[in-house]
Amino acid sequence: MMFSATLDSMAFQLDDAQKTTRFAITQLDSIGLLTWKSAAGRAFYERVLELSSWLERLNQELVESEVYLSAAIREIQELESQIMKQKMAF
Amino acid sequence: MGYDVNYNEADYAQAYGICLRVSQELEEVCERVLAAQRAAVRCQGDVAAAAIGACLVARSPSLDTLIWRLRAALFQAKSSASESRQLTSAIGLAGRNFESTENRVEHQILSETFIQKLGDVLQGIKNNNMRPPTGHMETILRMLVLLRPDFMLDRDTSFGDQVEIQTKELTELMRHFDSRRDAEIVITQQDPPQEVQVNGGPESFYELHSMLEDQGPEGNGKFMVVEVDENTYAVILPGTQERNGDKNPWDDWGIFDGLGLESENYVDAIADAIEASGAKEGDEIILSGYSQGGIHVAQLIKNKFLNRKYKMNKMITLGSPIGGIEIPDRVRSLSVEDDKDMVPGTDGTPNKNRSRNHYTTIFDGPREKIKPLLDEDSLFGAPHQLKNYGDHLRELGEKPKPEIREHLRHFQLPKTPMKIRKFKIERVPRRMTEKQRRENAQRLKNMSLPH
Numbered sequence: 001m002m003f004s005a006t007l008d009s010m011a012f013q014l015d016d017a018q019k020t021t022r023f024a025i026t027q028l029d030s031i032g033l034l035t036w037k038s039a040a041g042r043a044f045y046e047r048v049l050e051l052s053s054w055l056e057r058l059n060q061e062l063v064e065s066e067v068y069l070s071a072a073i074r075e076i077q078e079l080e081s082q083i084m085k086q087k088m089a090f
Numbered sequence: 091m092g093y094d095v096n097y098n099e100a101d102y103a104q105a106y107g108i109c110l111r112v113s114q115e116l117e118e119v120c121e122r123v124l125a126a127q128r129a130a131v132r133c134q135g136d137v138a139a140a141a142i143g144a145c146l147v148a149r150s151p152s153l154d155t156l157i158w159r160l161r162a163a164l165f166q167a168k169s170s171a172s173e174s175r176q177l178t179s180a181i182g183l184a185g186r187n188f189e190s191t192e193n194r195v196e197h198q199i200l201s202e203t204f205i206q207k208l209g210d211v212l213q214g215i216k217n218n219n220m221r222p223p224t225g226h227m228e229t230i231l232r233m234l235v236l237l238r239p240d241f242m243l244d245r246d247t248s249f250g251d252q253v254e255i256q257t258k259e260l261t262e263l264m265r266h267f268d269s270r271r272d273a274e275i276v277i278t279q280q281d282p283p284q285e286v287q288v289n290g291g292p293e294s295f296y297e298l299h300s301m302l303e304d305q306g307p308e309g310n311g312k313f314m315v316v317e318v319d320e321n322t323y324a325v326i327l328p329g330t331q332e333r334n335g336d337k338n339p340w341d342d343w344g345i346f347d348g349l350g351l352e353s354e355n356y357v358d359a360i361a362d363a364i365e366a367s368g369a370k371e372g373d374e375i376i377l378s379g380y381s382q383g384g385i386h387v388a389q390l391i392k393n394k395f396l397n398r399k400y401k402m403n404k405m406i407t408l409g410s411p412i413g414g415i416e417i418p419d420r421v422r423s424l425s426v427e428d429d430k431d432m433v434p435g436t437d438g439t440p441n442k443n444r445s446r447n448h449y450t451t452i453f454d455g456p457r458e459k460i461k462p463l464l465d466e467d468s469l470f471g472a473p474h475q476l477k478n479y480g481d482h483l484r485e486l487g488e489k490p491k492p493e494i495r496e497h498l499r500h501f502q503l504p505k506t507p508m509k510i511r512k513f514k515i516e517r518v519p520r521r522m523t524e525k526q527r528r529e530n531a532q533r534l535k536n537m538s539l540p541h
């Protein structure tokens with residue numbers, strides 16, 4: 001396959017980005033175990049929760065991107081075989 | 091400070107650390123997503139070029155959608171990274187603001203109540219057999235710091251830090267005039283191994299320490315390595331001993347070595363003793379120190395050379411002034427103090443106990459039943475005597491508070507016989523030149539911790 005190296009590298013980058021995002025979410029969750037009694041402390045924790053929800057959405061985006069990557073891999077394999085056939089025909 | 095601020099210093103510090111790490115991780119996510127998006131664009135271009143070469147027009151619609159989605163993901167990752175940086179900066183600033191406000195308030199209160207505090211201190215000394223209790227010892231040092239013109243203006247720095255700076259300056263000054271600065275510490279004697287049996291609880295550390303205290307001139311300069319099990323060793327460091335012609339590294343000068351040199355000059359001898367006792371790389375080392383020994387313990391537990399070689403995660407100090415020494419969060423520490431003992435107060439500040447792994451238990455003077463066994467006329471008084479700390483360890487083992495019970499479990503020793511080795515160390519004229527010594531010290535400082 002002509003494009004397998006590029007597609008593999010994309011898959012690796014996406015997988016790594018997903019793992020790092022999930023780890024960041026876990027770490028932000030641990031802030032909830034600390035004590036936030038003051039108004040400022042609670043406001044900080046609310047922003048942490050909001051950031052955590054942003055990261056959940058980012059994670060979802062990355063999961064869906066992987067689905068499109070799988071579809072793109074199939075399409076490119078198809079295109080590659082068409083290109084090969086056409087070249088053979090010449 | 092006597093007022094509720096709804097603030098937990100350790101939690102703020104921990105949250106700051108988490109936010110900082112998350113910011114770094116999100117920067118990494120941005121890089122990954124950007125790299126994936128660039129690869130997708132390149133791939134689409136390459137596919138189109140290859141198709142043209144075969145007289146075809148080809149494009150992957152899913153790859154187009156992927157590129158579009160990755161652009162959106164990159165935007166989200168960048169926004170999240172920016173928000174995380176803001177949170178890191180906010181929580182860091184909150185911590186620093188709180189600390190400097192607290193420091194200013196402490197300075198202000200002491201300035202305004204100076205005369206009253208002085209009266210309290212004098213009364214406290216009178217009631218404590220003419221020796222200042224821990225808290226009053228700290229107040230005396232704070233008062234001295236307050237009278238220093240440069241410190242008087244710098245109220246953002248804590249009293250503890252100011253006392254530490256003052257002690258280091260004093261140490262440097264004294265080192266300049268003392269011949270002991272040109273000495274190095276080496277092992278000069280190793281006693282034959284012995285077997286000992288302890289009761290296993292916290293009191294066991296007293297039993298081990300008592301084998302080093304009051305042993306007469308023969309015992310001067312000695313410390314001990316205990317083989318707890320095949321992979322665990324305990325290093326027992328004594329309190330201040332007689333000078334023995336300035337040769338004894340545990341003499342009063344040893345305190346300055348601990349506070350001024352961070353005990354760097356003890357590292358080689360102690361590492362040699364640990365190795366001679368059979369410890370292998372990666373073995374666990376528990377450090378335990380009484381009085382001066384505790385200062386060395388707090389410094390050695392973070393020593394880079396020892397940490398590269400061994401797992402240095404547990405320490406015990408008995409009646410030691412270690413409030414000015416930063417103990418790493420990873421270290422599980424137990425500090426026992428007696429609030430009638432002046433020695434733990436000579437750091438000018440209570441122990442920080444920043445991490446949840448750090449515990450300081452403070453006892454309210456010697457118990458009645460131990461008092462007749464203590465010598466009131468000793469240099470620092472009855473509360474500082476090892477026997478008193480032994481009794482406190484016994485009390486800790488008999489009636490541990492629920493919050494410390496789990497912590498104490500990590501300091502249990504086996505009840506089966508353990509092998510001990512005593513080593514005698516002495517100051518001898520330095521074999522290295524001053525330049526070599528500085529280079530060596532620099533090398534040790536630059537040495538990084540293993541990951």
